[in-house]
Amino acid sequence: MRICAILVAMFLAACDEGQRHDAAGEALYAEGRIAFKRLCASCHELRTRVHLTGPYLVGVGGRRAAGLKGYDYSPAMRDFGLSWDTDTLDAFLADPRTTIPGTKMAIEPIDDSDKRAAIIYYITQR
Numbered sequence: 001m002r003i004c005a006i007l008v009a010m011f012l013a014a015c016d017e018g019q020r021h022d023a024a025g026e027a028l029y030a031e032g033r034i035a036f037k038r039l040c041a042s043c044h045e046l047r048t049r050v051h052l053t054g055p056y057l058v059g060v061g062g063r064r065a066a067g068l069k070g071y072d073y074s075p076a077m078r079d080f081g082l083s084w085d086t087d088t089l090d091a092f093l094a095d096p097r098t099t100i101p102g103t104k105m106a107i108e109p110i111d112d113s114d115k116r117a118a119i120i121y122y123i124t125q126r
Contacts (some may be wrong), residue, residue, distance in 0.1 A: 032122025076102030
């Protein structure tokens with residue numbers, strides 16, 4: 001009986017931990033959505049596969065840089081040669097012109113690492 005009680009307590013603790021993670025993920029997602037709308041949505045689409053001033057970002061996580069057909073990437077972006085993972089997205093948002101000199105990305109660097117993390121979480125969960 002004691003083992004059963006311990007297992008139930010462990011199960012409930014794990015469920016509680018999962019709920020905290022979900023709540024934290026939801027908060028990060030909401031923060032990222034707000035930041036994306038304010039900083040990115042005027043140039044990038046995240047709901048459809050339509051290019052605006054910049055390429056659409058649906059499925060950007062894991063995609064090769066300059067990997068979409070139908071968008072006129074800068075030569076610098078075509079030559080970048082990496083895929084968009086958390087680290088490359090973070091470096092690019094932190095300072096696009098230093099990460100990829102010659103990029104067409106016109107956004108100013110996003111200095112706030114928490115804001116970058118929220119944006120990256122939001123766009124890679126879509």
